[in-house]
Amino acid sequence: xxxxxxxxxxxxxxxxxxxxxxxxxxxxxxxxxxxxxxxxxxxxxxxxxxxxxxxxxxxxxxxxxxxxxxxxxxxxxxxxxxxxxxxxxxxxxxxxxxxxxxxxxxxxxxxxxxxxxxxxxxxxxxxxxxxxxxxxxxxxxxxxxxxxxxxxxxxxxxxxxxxxxxxxxxxxxxxxxxxxxxxxxxxxxxxxxxxxxxxxxxxxxxxxxxxxxxxxxxxxxxxxxxxxxxxxxxxxxxxxxxxxxxxxxxxxxxxxxxxxxxxxxxxxxxxxxxxxxxxxxxxxxxxxxxxxxxxxxxxxxxxxxxxxxxxxxxxxxxxxxxxxxx
Numbered sequence: 001x002x003x004x005x006x007x008x009x010x011x012x013x014x015x016x017x018x019x020x021x022x023x024x025x026x027x028x029x030x031x032x033x034x035x036x037x038x039x040x041x042x043x044x045x046x047x048x049x050x051x052x053x054x055x056x057x058x059x060x061x062x063x064x065x066x067x068x069x070x071x072x073x074x075x076x077x078x079x080x081x082x083x084x085x086x087x088x089x090x091x092x093x094x095x096x097x098x099x100x101x102x103x104x105x106x107x108x109x110x111x112x113x114x115x116x117x118x119x120x121x122x123x124x125x126x127x128x129x130x131x132x133x134x135x136x137x138x139x140x141x142x143x144x145x146x147x148x149x150x151x152x153x154x155x156x157x158x159x160x161x162x163x164x165x166x167x168x169x170x171x172x173x174x175x176x177x178x179x180x181x182x183x184x185x186x187x188x189x190x191x192x193x194x195x196x197x198x199x200x201x202x203x204x205x206x207x208x209x210x211x212x213x214x215x216x217x218x219x220x221x222x223x224x225x226x227x228x229x230x231x232x233x234x235x236x237x238x239x240x241x242x243x244x245x246x247x248x249x250x251x252x253x254x255x256x257x258x259x260x261x262x263x264x265x266x267x268x269x270x271x272x273x274x275x276x277x278x279x280x281x282x283x284x285x286x287x288x289x290x291x292x293x294x295x296x297x298x299x300x301x302x303x304x305x306x307x308x309x310x311x312x313x314x315x316x317x318x319x320x321x322x323x324x325x326x
Contacts, residue, residue, distance in 0.1 A: 022054035027062065032098035034060040044098050063101060067094040067159060070109060074167070075117050081128045083172060088164040089116055091147070093156050100155030108154050112147065116161070119146045129168060136163050 026049055027033055033045035036058045052059065074086040091112055095101045105111050123142045124132050143161040151158055
């Protein structure tokens with residue numbers, strides 16, 4: 001009897017524990033649970049402590065309300081110019097209605113993947129390869145608009161769609177690389193030519209400025225030299241006039257200047273002016289102590305010489321000689 005009572009008590013305790021376990025549920029933060037009562041939707045559980053009716057209420061698997069990131073495998077897409085490109089997509093979505101996500105769609109992740117693939121093919125199919133490679137923002141916007149509109153009744157909000165990679169065929173990649181390399185070479189050649197042009201312009205400008213400055217410097221130097229020579233000549237002229245030189249000194253200075261006429265290897269012939277004779281006469285007179293006199297018979301005006309008149313009473317030379325002998 002005691003054994004039977006103990007067994008009954010154990011059974012009751014176990015039943016109470018099971019009832020408590022089935023009745024008390026704790027929903028974590030950012031999770032949501034759907035409760036079915038007798039197989040029918042009853043309510044959605046929010047985070048916190050909740051009480052269920054054992055064996056009547058059933059709690060379905062909890063749904064994650066946080067934003068989820070799903071990366072789909074590469075999908076082949078045909079562009080408008082009949083080129084097959086492989087596109088990887090990343091979808092950011094969030095469950096906003098646990099009831100709709102549970103009862104409106106069987107597998108919302110698979111549904112989002114298939115919808116993304118079909119929409120991507122429709123959008124990229126209307127673009128050529130160049131537009132598909134350069135219009136990522138436009139493609140992302142169109143995909144997000146279509147997915148958000150289609151998944152709204154599933155209790156899902158698509159916040160963002162990104163194209164992770166667009167891989168064209170290898171032959172197209174090689175052609176694009178060659179094109180880009182040629183474009184870079186062209187730009188490099190243009191920049192080099194521009195640099196050479198600018199360098200030549202600056203060099204020519206510098207040479208022009210240098211020539212101008214050099215010419216101005218030479219002109220200033222010539223002016224200064226001319227002024228200096230003029231002042232020197234003026235000083236010499238004033239000194240000569242103040243010293244009152246005579247004809248002999250001037251003739252001597254003139255003779256000292258003559259040898260300079262023969263300087264230089266190119267001087268093969270030089271002409272002595274007529275004044276040299278007069279200068280030599282002046283020098284000779286100065287050194288000999290007498291001044292040259294005009295020859296006998298020469299007229300004062302420098303005319304032709306005349307025969308001097310001999311008196312009739314004067315004896316001849318022969319007579320004078322004979323007289324002396326006697």
